[in-house]
Amino acid sequence: MSNRQIFLADIPQGKLGHEHFVIREADRPCPAEGEVLLRTLYISLDAASRAWMQGATYRAGLKVGDLMAGMALAEVVESRSSQLAVGDLVFAETGWQIFAAVPAGNLVKLPRIEPLTHLISVYGVPGLTAYFGSLECGRLKAGQTVVISAAAGAVGSIAGQIARIKGCRTVGIAGGAVKCDLITRKFGFDASIDYKAGNIVDNLRAECPDGIDVYFDNTGGDILEACLFNMARYGRIVCCGAVSQYDRSASGAGPQGVPGMVIIRSLTLQGFLLSDFLDQQERAIADLKGWVDSGQLTVREEVIDGFDRLPAALVGLLEGENIGKRMVRVA
Numbered sequence: 001m002s003n004r005q006i007f008l009a010d011i012p013q014g015k016l017g018h019e020h021f022v023i024r025e026a027d028r029p030c031p032a033e034g035e036v037l038l039r040t041l042y043i044s045l046d047a048a049s050r051a052w053m054q055g056a057t058y059r060a061g062l063k064v065g066d067l068m069a070g071m072a073l074a075e076v077v078e079s080r081s082s083q084l085a086v087g088d089l090v091f092a093e094t095g096w097q098i099f100a101a102v103p104a105g106n107l108v109k110l111p112r113i114e115p116l117t118h119l120i121s122v123y124g125v126p127g128l129t130a131y132f133g134s135l136e137c138g139r140l141k142a143g144q145t146v147v148i149s150a151a152a153g154a155v156g157s158i159a160g161q162i163a164r165i166k167g168c169r170t171v172g173i174a175g176g177a178v179k180c181d182l183i184t185r186k187f188g189f190d191a192s193i194d195y196k197a198g199n200i201v202d203n204l205r206a207e208c209p210d211g212i213d214v215y216f217d218n219t220g221g222d223i224l225e226a227c228l229f230n231m232a233r234y235g236r237i238v239c240c241g242a243v244s245q246y247d248r249s250a251s252g253a254g255p256q257g258v259p260g261m262v263i264i265r266s267l268t269l270q271g272f273l274l275s276d277f278l279d280q281q282e283r284a285i286a287d288l289k290g291w292v293d294s295g296q297l298t299v300r301e302e303v304i305d306g307f308d309r310l311p312a313a314l315v316g317l318l319e320g321e322n323i324g325k326r327m328v329r330v331a
């Protein structure tokens, strides 16, 4: 079977579209000594992949002609390393392609937890990001009021549920009535705010009359600004991501309220990357699995079939189509 790959045909200046990608056939790669040949099973769709097109972030920026970057749950189909055997599962930077030859050295064999998709959602990047962001950076305490943006998304839906499990009052911010209804009904948030309708500053004030103790920020931009003006004294803002700033050519002006509100309310802003907590993943997965198995944590996934649908799936994610973790099933 030959390989199929998706390259960046152009760097978007405004919104990402299908025209920025090109699909090509190629020969299946041969692994060199120390490498494994991976077949991608599920390719993860991540909001941050659009930010990689804006320039260097925590990784090198993408350029025209690059293989589209991305992580996948993949199976070893050929091994030239003693570390991994045929049939082993890994989560790897494969890029958007069906076959990838990658060094085995940095790969970790994953347990075959069923359904396998949970390895990409709740036990993968979104679940772990929600876990460490909430508990290590947010330092949640029972009784606190916690606000989460992009609350119907992969990270946000889990962050909100962790806050509820920890005894906090949870307010989710999402786009549209359908998502707002879902986050209270399905994910158990105490309240929701539709940032596309009404005045978000006023709505936050109404839902959080004593102020926000912890804001888990997935969006940056106007929502961050609205939260800044509603924070309780000594509140914490967990800077997880800034999705409102990704699907554009350059970052806009920063939110008002920095540093003013940060000083007046004695706030703490803490950014983090999941990679800061690599050594603690085992404990996190055990906790997340306990909550899933006991029914306290609902996992929502969107599996789209077909490798060629990757560009549309990413464009749609940035437009807010997704609920929960979006991925594309390749095989």
Ligand SMILES: NC(=O)c1ccc[n+]([C@@H]2O[C@H](COP(=O)([O-])OP(=O)(O)OC[C@H]3O[C@@H](n4cnc5c(N)ncnc54)[C@H](OP(=O)(O)O)[C@@H]3O)[C@@H](O)[C@H]2O)c1
Pocket: 045, 046, 047, 048, 125, 126, 129, 150, 151, 152, 153, 154, 155, 156, 173, 174, 175, 176, 179, 218, 219, 223, 239, 240, 241, 242, 243, 244, 245, 272, 273, 274, 275, 317, 318, 319, 320, 321, 322, 323, 324, 325, 326
């Ligand atoms: N720090 C880390 O290590 C780390 C790791 C993983 C992810 N992240 C960050 O976590 C955040 C969520 O990522 P994800 O992969 O879980 O994506 P996601 O939340 O599943 O999907 C993105 C969502 O963002 C919302 N959105 C898009 N444009 C928006 C805008 N202009 N204003 C407000 N909301 C907007 C959309 O929901 P609506 O319909 O509600 O608008 C969309 O569904 C991102 O900022 C990402 O960069 C950080």
